[in-house]
Amino acid sequence: MLEVREVVKTYDGRAVVNRASFEVRPGEIFALLGPNGAGKTTLIRMITDILKPDSGTIMLDGRPVGGGLKHEISYLPEERGLYRRVPVLDVLTYYGRLRGLAGRAARAEAATLLERVGLEDWMLKQVQALSKGMQQKVQLCTALIGSPRLMILDEPFTGLDPLNVQLLEEVLRERRAAGATVLLSTHQMNKVEEQCDRALMINRGHMVLYGEVRDLKRRYADHALMVRGGRLPARVPGVRVVETVNGELKLTLEPEAQPRDVLRSLVDQGVELESFSHSVMPLEDIFIKVVREGLGLDQGQSGPPTADEPAAHATAQARGAAR
């Protein structure tokens, strides 16, 4: 679907995006993560053909972005606005027509979308009459109208109440089921864990994490087990430390110990277990850890990780930073 290869963008001699290479697969929800100032917005602007990269290529279905493919992409920027003195329906119809819909079809789809997000009673009102949350939903509709194949949403959850967050999640799932691809840029890591298939994290223009979300979490998982159940014996073979975390017991294992051996040992010793799972680090903790370790990154020090070896690359960078 979207293929970004060795893309570089430099401002005043500073690489804001440094050799970014990744791909977004058709029908997936892809997370673009990174701390503030990491280069996410610059990268998105290059994908949307608002900015041109200094070098590298950005292809959509094998063709360079821009030109005839512009209507295939929609973008909900983080800093967004609407024409304030125009009726809601007209705003959406305008966006729909720009994405290639005929006037009547654009109007019909705009009305359907407004109904979907619960704004059917407001479609003839001027945008300035809407509350901030309502305007946020209209802005979301501007990204949905015309059924673009790639939707780039920058912090779409900001400013929405829990009900509307749920609504947005449902809409994203619907679009995904209809074949659309979503590139989601957000700082809400729980949403990434819930919604996204794969993720890319960039820090100071460099790619630091890239891959399946569950793989990333697994790679950053502690060598530990989370256990809920009866009283543990004083010593469990293979377990180095036992601590209580949120009502569960966290068993940090010896480096060589295997989880299945520890489980067998517990069962053999007659411990009644209610639950047993790997200890997984939340994505937010991974984010903080990676960003903190990556603060010492030097530009040009590292190349981009491939999808096959993101963790190794990130670890190498972390080591470099520690040095």
Add this chain to the structure above:
Amino acid sequence: MSLSLKKVATIAEREYLTTVRRKAFLFTVIGVPVLYTILFTIMIKPQMGEGARLMKDFRVLGLVDSSGAFADAEPEIRGTVATDLSSSSTQGSKRDSFRVEVRAFPNQAEADRALRAGEINQLLVVPKGYLETGILRRYVLSTNLVSEQDQTAVSGWVARSLLRNRVDPVRIERVARPAGGMELFTPSPEGGYARHDKRRELVDLLMPLAFAMLMGMCIVIGGQYLLQSIAEEKESRILESILCTVNAGELLTGKLIGLGGAGLTIVASWIAMGALLGGPVLALAKIHVPPAMLALAIVYFLFGYLFYGSIMTGIGAITNNMREAQQFSPGDRPVALPADGACDDDAAPIGAVLGGPRMADRALDRAAGRRGLARDHRLLPPVPHRPSHVRKDSDAARDPALGAAELTVAFRTPGLWHFAHIGPAAGPGVGVEKMDCRPGR
């Protein structure tokens, strides 16, 4: 950069409809002509028929004749005067007749008393050597800037009086108005000559001027709409989401077309309203505009609009909001400004530099030295200085060199002070908002 005509058309349509549906647009279309009609009426109406009013009030002319040439002068001035604007023409205008009594006085002192007492309206003094020198003196208590009908009437009376009883009355009348009935013939489109129509000449002169002004206004209005539209989209963060779907060329082309159309609509409405109200006059004027001229007008308009619109687009593109766009000045500061040129026509204008006290100081030194003036200047208040390494701040409130920069300079020439006050710039392309030079003690 390839342009999708469909997208350009969509943008143009949206820009046009959004603009023409605004209340401000309706006010411009209807309110501005009404306003100008009222202003025009207030300013011009009193001038219409001013000659007739002048002659109506002109009842008595005092005469002090030291030359004796007017011993047989006619005792009154008779004639007619046009009651509309075309007072110079004798053809086809409504005319009022007038009569002015000529009252002789033995000396100027007595006549002057009568003039000041309001017994006579004007006084004509004929010196001794008038016949040799031709010098006459006319005294009035107030002059009329608009009409010289009284002078025309007195001149005719002088001619008639000089010849009275010496030449037959018909010749006297011809001498008094030697070419009053002269008709001017100019080549006609048919190949021969046709009587020259002064009104037509006026129309021929004014119509192109009026159309040029309308065209200019159309260009400026369209350009301003363009600037406003781009600044609004940038300010309200709409531009980025739009630019994801269309490219910059399509967006700006659509805006150029749509907002240029809005400007044209305004001018077309004004012309239509003018034609509706002044249709019969225009029909009488029989205006013939060659098709080639119309085509040329369109070409001029397009190039003019593209030029001005491009400048406005450029300003809109490099500024962040409407306020900044309005403050934008192509020259930017520091700017050399003529400071006291209006005070002294003979002197070269003095340049004062806005941008820093030291710069202004040096400029004033040089200017004073060039003119040999007593250098005694003061700067009130101190001009804010922007260091050279500090770039222009987009927010005028934070930028001293953009904000409250006001400069008061004073020069002294022998016995006379020259003051010049220079305020901050406002509006696109304007370097100086006000410049008030007033001579003091």
